[in-house]
Amino acid sequence: MAEARPILSDVGLIPFFDVGNDINSLGQRWTRWLRSFNLYATGKGVVEAQQKKALLLHSAGMEVQDVYYTLVERDPGEHETVYEVAVEILNNHFTPQVNNSFQRNQFRAMEQKPQETIDQFITRLRQKAIYCNFGNVDEAICDQVIDKCSSKRLRRKLLERHNVTLQQLRETAQAMEAAEKQATTYASKKQNQNKSEFKQISCYACGFSGHYKTDPKCPAKGKKCRLCQNEGHFEKCCKSKKKISKNHYSRKTNVRHVESADDTCSEPDYENEDDDYAFTVHGNQGKVSKFTVNVGGIDVPVVIDSGATVNIIDRTLWEHLKKNKIKCESKTSSKNLYAYGSNKPYTIAGSFNTNVCVNDRCVSADFFVIEEDGQALLGHKTSIELGVLKIETNVNTVTDNVVKTNYTSKFPKVFSGSQNIADSLSRLLVVPKNESKQGEINQAEEYIRFVASESTPNAVKIEDVDKMSLNDKELQNIRNCLLNGRWQDLLNKQYLTVKQELSSIGHIVLRGTRLIIPTELRNQILKLGHEGHPGIVLMKQRLRSKVWWPNMDKSIEEYCKSCYGASLSNPEKPEPMIRTSLPSKQWEQISVDF
Structure with missing residues (x-):
């Protein structure tokens, strides 16, 4: 009988075998x-x-x-x-x-992971190959490494050699990886050394270090000096001895100010909104001044938009930031971004959080990446936190309550009597004695008459419009409704939607600043508007600025389509395509493109 050996009690346990998993x-x-x-x-x-x-x-x-x-x-x-x-x-x-076909399929799908060395990749392949029953495991691993390695240089070098073995492959990969790592370290040290030496250079045009005046990226390039009015340098670097009052150019600052007449306005709460807005994503790149900020360690020119509630970059700039290894944290967002005055939201590719720095001030901010091309925007909240946007009060706008409070508290004796003027600071409106209510009515009628005269087409006399409006039953009915207010008696119900815009002067009826043309005169107006065969769109623009009647757009379209001269200038329709019938069986027809 074999001699019993002592059992060790301090050896850790192993986990149970899971039968039902995978x-x-x-x-x-x-x-x-x-x-x-x-x-x-x-x-x-x-x-x-x-x-x-x-x-x-x-x-x-x-x-x-x-x-x-x-x-x-x-x-x-x-x-x-x-x-x-x-x-x-x-x-x-x-x-x-164990299914060998399934295991081999998984083996063929294995790829080299990012930051994974070839030795680590070979180890994973060898562990998987145990269950694949390959005849020659080393040969299968070699084929998989050549096919799925991430380095194109290594693949090209291995393919140049004939019947490379696994050991030769490992040695070649180790040599290349070591060389690349050493070259990267050397280049990084060289770049840091050059960067530190380069930063000591100070530009005598803008005052910043790291470049010369001839650098096209110099901030002072194309800028006008506020001291000597010459272009190419800032005021702090100006060598002119000319002294100008500092307040003379106080409005021209590097910070984009937003003036407000109300001192009591509160900061908007952007965090609780599901929809955000951006004002100037698409704009004239040449006329918009940009400000350089550091986003995740990379300098980015942005437009400071006081009306934008979020920070925005486009897909092209995001790819540039990723290429330069931006330091950020990706996030998910369900917000919708709208341009100013638009109902269509931008297509959001994603969002991320990063540190934004200007000089010595840094804040954490969220950026949204949109698919549409445009400028990088720095929103209202982030701009204020960085100190590049200041909300100030307009000194030229004085509120009535503030002025009253200050003066009544300073001079209580002057403003305490019952015989004083109630509003001593308001302008006194002098009304002529001969002006009466009838005079006000006459002024209103004169204005309406002026509008009617200006809205009449040059080729039509206002007298003709007035004469035909007198006998037009439709316009007669509208004038009666304007006088007695009984709009339920209106014959043409299409006028109900615009009744608040209707007015009359004499027998002429207007909608806003446009004449409502009588029925008998409408064909003549259409004929005048179609002179030169302008087309449907331009003809509508011509007539809409002067005249109006119900279904005018439909009348214009029918008139243009019935015009023989306009039909001759229309582009010809393309010839119909002659399609080849499909073959009924294989190899019945053969088509070749040259």
């Missing part, structure tokens, strides 16, 4: 678990077969025990132990479920 990798996982158990049993010093079998079933868990006791157990042979029989029974149950 049936496709059951055999692969059982092989790995059994290997771990053998190491565990050796570490604990268990060598007796019966004891080792019990430890196997106990360590595997209740699920494996249920499987084992449902299988047919046989007696051990002459040179077998009960432990070897138990392992054979469990192997026969789990291992046949």
